[in-house]
Amino acid sequence: MRLLELRERVATFWLAPEHASNVIAARILLAASGLWLILSRHDLPGVLSLPKAILATIPMQQRVRFLILMPVGIERVLWVALHIALLAALFGIWSRWSCLAAGLLLYHFGPFETIIWTPNPYLRGVTIPCLGLLIISFATSSGDSAGPGWALRLTQLLFAEIYFFAGYSKLFAGGLAWLGANNMQHYLTGLDQFLGFSAAPTVGHWLAQFPLVCSTIAVIGLVFELAFPLVLFFRRLRWIFIPMAFFFHVANWLVFHIFFQNAFLLLMFVNWEWVLARVVYARYHRRGPKKEIEWVNSSG
């Protein structure tokens, strides 16, 4: 009985209705994010024109997995199709099909950027747009009594997992030693040097002088990452966690030189219905008195 109750409660959580504007905003953010990335890597299909000696090191199984089997000319046509699909998804044109096409093509092209090293192109910005657009495509149909809220919630879950598993992976690979000041000091200094920022003083290099600050950064960062999924269940926490996440990414960029291309997708957690209601309310109140003055003037 309890198991059935629990199952029903879980279903109620996932299938709870959601304002349509929040799902639309998510679709726009996912498509815009994907479009920004592919417009920033315009020569990605050209990866297939690499020297044979490099291409030969890509295992055939990986090429099959992502269907990287076609000649570069066809890949360029598909690349154009991806642009069109993302644009259509952005503007809500044939949403079901444009989101499906964009998601599938992002799956195909996503690994191009890293395939000479790894078939796992996470943290290159296309993972969440790929999955999110596919999920929105699956949810887009007529007669959806549950509303498409589950699609937004599922995409938000995938996004929250970025933080949680980034935190978990540190404990998985490094254990509690990862939190040590020494580890953080080496990261701060080593990344500065490896990435060519050591010629001039940097924030990271300065911070590395203070072991206590380094440990604190590690502990706060880890707790923040592990706790982020709470925003899925406690909406009020979003007021704290979302600005913190933006700060976290800006700090990561400045200190560790790590850029998170999906930072804008944090806006998927904003209640756009609430924002729109306030914008409309404010506009109404701004226009109200103005109209009255116009009426007074015209009648006078």
Next chain:
Amino acid sequence: MRSFLQPFAGAKELIRLGAFLLFVALGVSIWYATGPARRGAILRLIAYVVAITVLVGFTQIESWPFTNWALVHTISRAKMNRWELIGVDGAGRRFEIDPQAIQPFGMEEFDTWMRRDFFRVDAGGRLEVARWIIDRAEEARERYLKRGRIGTDGWLLSEAAAPHHFTRGLVWRSPRDVPSDRFVRLEIWFSEWDV
């Protein structure tokens, strides 16, 4: 877990493809379901996504687009190393090649390929790769001197183009950092240092 999966190395990529195709199939099945069946189809997709992402996350075995999200997760090393690509002009002057020359790859990707694979390919292959690098460096040099842009990423969005995951400090900061004449030779250096 990793060693357990080793004998299936050939099939694991196909299993990962299968995991993605199953996700698509479950999603598409929602389109064709109505009434209570639709509710069931939605919940099946949600259960599958939760299960596979949790499995991938906790085992840290990727199945992209379901992925492990590991980031600066290992214990950092006191020693670091890096490949440096040096272009040599006709007068024998050496210039470090800006990693933006090999876009759309980021420095991380190409550096890792160099470490892992460069000396595994035969001499002819290494020469082919070296020629490709020098050609890319030459194109980047010309682009930089003509348009002030090193890589190909910013052709449309210019400075608004998405940076790579690891941002690399600029190597070519002014026209003085590149030769006015073309690169004629490539040197590849491997540096190692204490952090």
